Amino acid sequence: MAEHGSAEAALDHLPEIARAAGVEKYSPCPMSVAEQELARGHRNGAHLLFVGGPGYPKQLLDLNDPPPMLWVLGRPELLNAQMIAVVGARAASSLGLRMAKALARDLGDAGYVVVSGLARGVDAEAHEAALRSGTVAVQAGGVDTIYPKENADLSARIARNGLRISEQPMGFAPAARHFPARNRLVAGLSRAVVVIEAAGRSGSLITARTALDQGRDVMAVPGHPFDPRAAGCNMLIRDGAVLVRNASDVIEALGPEQYSLPEPRPPARRAPQPAPQKPAEVPPEAALERSLALHAQILEKLGPYPLQEDELIRNVAVPASTLTPVLTDLELEGRIERQPGGFIAVVP
Numbered sequence: 001m002a003e004h005g006s007a008e009a010a011l012d013h014l015p016e017i018a019r020a021a022g023v024e025k026y027s028p029c030p031m032s033v034a035e036q037e038l039a040r041g042h043r044n045g046a047h048l049l050f051v052g053g054p055g056y057p058k059q060l061l062d063l064n065d066p067p068p069m070l071w072v073l074g075r076p077e078l079l080n081a082q083m084i085a086v087v088g089a090r091a092a093s094s095l096g097l098r099m100a101k102a103l104a105r106d107l108g109d110a111g112y113v114v115v116s117g118l119a120r121g122v123d124a125e126a127h128e129a130a131l132r133s134g135t136v137a138v139q140a141g142g143v144d145t146i147y148p149k150e151n152a153d154l155s156a157r158i159a160r161n162g163l164r165i166s167e168q169p170m171g172f173a174p175a176a177r178h179f180p181a182r183n184r185l186v187a188g189l190s191r192a193v194v195v196i197e198a199a200g201r202s203g204s205l206i207t208a209r210t211a212l213d214q215g216r217d218v219m220a221v222p223g224h225p226f227d228p229r230a231a232g233c234n235m236l237i238r239d240g241a242v243l244v245r246n247a248s249d250v251i252e253a254l255g256p257e258q259y260s261l262p263e264p265r266p267p268a269r270r271a272p273q274p275a276p277q278k279p280a281e282v283p284p285e286a287a288l289e290r291s292l293a294l295h296a297q298i299l300e301k302l303g304p305y306p307l308q309e310d311e312l313i314r315n316v317a318v319p320a321s322t323l324t325p326v327l328t329d330l331e332l333e334g335r336i337e338r339q340p341g342g343f344i345a346v347v348p
Helices: 007-020 031-043 058-062 076-080 092-111 122-130 147-160 178-189 201-214 228-238 249-254 285-300 307-316 320-331
Strands: 047-050 067-076 083-088 115-118 135-138 161-167 192-197 217-221 338-339 343-346
Touching: 031 047, 058 178, 058 338, 067 076, 067 147, 076 135, 076 161, 083 092, 083 122, 083 178, 083 201, 092 115, 092 122, 092 192, 092 217, 092 249, 092 285, 092 307, 115 122, 115 178, 122 135, 122 147, 135 178, 147 161, 147 192, 192 201, 192 228, 192 249, 201 217, 201 228, 217 228, 217 249, 285 320, 307 320, 307 343, 320 338
Parallel strands: 083 115, 083 192, 115 135, 135 161, 192 217
Antiparallel strands: 047 067, 067 161, 338 343
16 A cells, blocks of 8 residues: 555555466455455444554554554553553463462553453463453454353453454454464563463463564563473573563563553443252263363362462362362372372372
8 A cells, every 4th residue: 555555556456466476366355255344343343443544553563564454342442551461371270370360460450451362271361350450352363253162251241341353354263373473463562471381382482482573571470390381481581581470570670651541441230140049960970070070170270389278179169078079089099199288289
């Protein structure tokens, strides 16, 4: 458009440009396809921001390849605020999830908008904790395509009280190759990227490296040397990333900066909950499935470093009477060990 003077003239020249690049029989997107996408976006309550146009986030103009357009759904005024990315492992430990929750909540209280990638684990926990103050979810697929499906309710609440954005067309289902592109936007929107639990090779490390390339600050929460989920964070700290223990460390590293933050919308009023009903008797097969699922959940929450049993009960959100016999089973199987002081750890 800058070279040819208008969008129409640029579209007319695209086939010629494509031929020069070795692509024959190229034709621009048909008008009917574009109109269908616009209609689908409007039906979903989304609208487009165009590079160089009003509302387009200025931070992304620092990128070598800023998206020509962004679909946005929710509160686009959040893009004017100072943002910090909080990213990390999908299969995060209970301590990692607690750290994500505390960091996102406290950064929100300090006036920052929390950015993440709407994945399970650390991303979801950070979005959840920052909903009240403001959060931006960058999606790898279309802004109307929820991935993973388990985050459907969270996604709906972000659309009401935060913001979802995507550079992909409406209805686009993401594949693995689209997540690095998503990660560059997470980093590009943010003043800094904070990594919580990242394996030696992970999407979170891609986000961190992208942030470094973009001139953003990179920070990391340290972890136990024996925990593979902390390997990436520990490597980042070794290589010069700021060590983060809490939100104060992040804010201190960034230094003072004045800016205005849009007022968050009040939370929606919760509908009255129906009276609890007496649970139906569970068939033996279903009980076994639940027990096995609880086994997996416990092992996922535990790491090589010990965790107090009371804390584990809170993290898995089941009664102690339900958890205790399962812990005994896992101990007899040699998969966990009890330690002095009421601590439990996975057997290495």
